[in-house]
Amino acid sequence: MRALVRSREAERIARDRGxxxxxxxxxxxxxxxxxxxxxxxxxxxxGPAFHPRESAMGVTMVNAAKAAGVRKFVYSAxxxxxxxxxxxxxxxxxxxxxxxxxxxTFTVLQPASFMQNIELEWKRILETGLYALPYSQRARVCYVxxxxxxxxxxxxxxxxxxxNGTYELSAPGGYSRIQVAxxxxxxxxxxxxAARIDFDEWADGAGLPxxxxxRGMQRLYANYDxxxxxxxxxxxxxSVLGREPRxxxxxxxxxxxxxxKAA
Ligand SMILES: NC(=O)c1ccc[n+]([C@@H]2O[C@H](COP(=O)([O-])OP(=O)(O)OC[C@H]3O[C@@H](n4cnc5c(N)ncnc54)[C@H](OP(=O)(O)O)[C@@H]3O)[C@@H](O)[C@H]2O)c1
Numbered sequence: 498m499r500a501l502v503r504s505r506e507a508e509r510i511a512r513d514r515g516x517x518x519x520x521x522x523x524x525x526x527x528x529x530x531x532x533x534x535x536x537x538x539x540x541x542x543x544g545p546a547f548h549p550r551e552s553a554m555g556v557t558m559v560n561a562a563k564a565a566g567v568r569k570f571v572y573s574a575x576x577x578x579x580x581x582x583x584x585x586x587x588x589x590x591x592x593x594x595x596x597x598x599x600x601x602t603f604t605v606l607q608p609a610s611f612m613q614n615i616e617l618e619w620k621r622i623l624e625t626g627l628y629a630l631p632y633s634q635r636a637r638v639c640y641v642x643x644x645x646x647x648x649x650x651x652x653x654x655x656x657x658x659x660x661n662g663t664y665e666l667s668a669p670g671g672y673s674r675i676q677v678a679x680x681x682x683x684x685x686x687x688x689x690x691a692a693r694i695d696f697d698e699w700a701d702g703a704g705l706p707x708x709x710x711x712r713g714m715q716r717l718y719a720n721y722d723x724x725x726x727x728x729x730x731x732x733x734x735x736s737v738l739g740r741e742p743r744x745x746x747x748x749x750x751x752x753x754x755x756x757x758k759a760a
Contacts, residue, residue: 498515498516498517498518499516499517499518499519499520499533499537500516500518500519500520501519501520501521501522501524501530501533502519502520502521502522503521503522503523504521505521508521520532520533524544524545524554524557524558525550525553525554525557527557527560527561530557530558530561530562531561531564531565532565533561534561534562534564534565534567535565535566536565537562537565537567538567538568538569538654539567539568539569539570539571539654540558540562540567540569540570540571541571541573541650541654542555542558542559542562542570542571542572542573543572543573544558544588544589544592546585546588546710546713547584547585547709547710547712547713547714548709549709551584551585551588552588552589552590552591552592555572555588555589555591555592555595556591556592556595558592559592559595559596559599559601560595560599562599562601563599563600563601567601568601568602569601569602569603569604569653569654569660570596570599570601570602570603570604571603571604571605571606571650571653571654572592572593572596572603572604572605572606573606573608573646573650574589574592574593574605574606574607574608575589575607575608576607576608576609576639576665576666576667576726576728577607577665577726577728578590578593578607580720582716582720583716583717583720584713584716585713585717593605593663602660602661603660603661604649604650604653604659604660604661604662604663604664605662605663605664606646606649606650606653606664606666607663607664607665607666608641608643608646608666608667609638609639609640609641609666609667609668609726609728609729610638610639610640610641610726611640611641611642611643612640612641612642612643612668612743612745612748613642613643615628615677615748615749616752617703618630619752619756621702622681622689623685623756626687626688626689626690627689627690627691627692628674628677628678628681628689628690628691628692629691629692629693629694629699630674630693630694630699630718631693631694631695631696631698631699631700631715631718632693632718632719632721632722633674633693633721633722634673634674634675634678634691634692634693635673635674635675636673636674636721636722636723636724636725637671637672637673637725637726637727637729638671638672638673638721638725638726639667639668639670639671639672639726639727639728639729640667640668640672640729640745641666641667641668641734641742642668642742642743642744642747642748644743645666645668645734645738645742645743646666648738649664649666649734649737649738652737659737664733664734664737665728665730665733666733666734666737667728667729667730667731667733667734667742668729668731668734668742668743668744668745669729669730669731669735669742669744670729670731670744671725671726671727671728671729672745673691673725674691675691677691677745678690678691680745680746680749681749683746683749684746684749684750684752684753685749685753696714696715696718700714700715
């Protein structure tokens with residue numbers, strides 16, 4: 498397995514996680530991408546959200562893989578690429594189109610919001626007793642554990658079952674932050690309240706610098722405030738994995754358990 502990375506530090510992390518070879522490169526460098534892909538049977542691609550050139554990078558990666566003679570391309574995109582007001586969703590559509598027109602065998606994964614995002618908030622949740630984000634506590638969001646998405650990505654390379662398919666991947670259900678805080682409370686055995694905070698307070702706390710990611714997150718949360726992120730039909734994920742998808746309750750039990758072990 499070969500990974501494309503941008504720095505020596507990322508190279509070290511990738512190797513620690515089991516990658517055999519690394520190539521230092523950039524998604525904006527077509528020639529570098531072609532040489533990185535030469536000799537590979539397949540490419541797994543996940544693009545940087547909110548990057549002003551996310552679509553162009555994805556299309557470049559598809560073209561580079563094709564030019565390098567790659568057979569199979571697995572693209573980890575996003576649920577509902579038709580949400581045109583959200584750049585992190587709309588940016589996936591041109592990449593999907595390029596892939597469908599490339600002639601390569603494809604598998605497109607369209608994941609819901611990653612449960613792992615909540616892990617990024619975990620320290621603050623434990624410290625404050627609040628699960629606080631800058632949109633309505635009542636807006637419902639659908640989630641997926643990225644380990645389930647990764648399992649399907651791996652299967653897509655070793656079997657033909659998922660060839661030329663596009664899969665909307667969500668665990669069952671859509672949950673408000675009030676409901677999510679209830680599940681976290683159950684897992685921790687102490688009360689966690691859902692709260693709403695100002696966007697800048699949240700972004701500063703998350704260490705998000707000024708720029709396209711911060712602006713993109715602001716647009717995303719304003720959109721969630723109005724519409725949530727609806728989805729949450731678990732039929733596809735259950736069917737492709739042949740088992741029940743990992744759910745939020747299980748995810749929080751694991752997080753609470755690893756915090757206990759570390760203490
Ligand atoms: N988070 C979610 O809930 C969610 C849900 C569904 C879909 N998605 C999609 O999944 C993807 C990943 O999202 P994320 O939130 O996990 O991470 P992210 O913040 O979008 O990922 C950034 C990654 O892109 C790399 N990158 C940035 N510019 C690059 C360039 N010019 N060349 C090569 N690599 C570059 C960064 O590398 P460095 O480490 O070197 O900076 C970093 O590893 C996005 O497309 C997002 O829309 C996310």
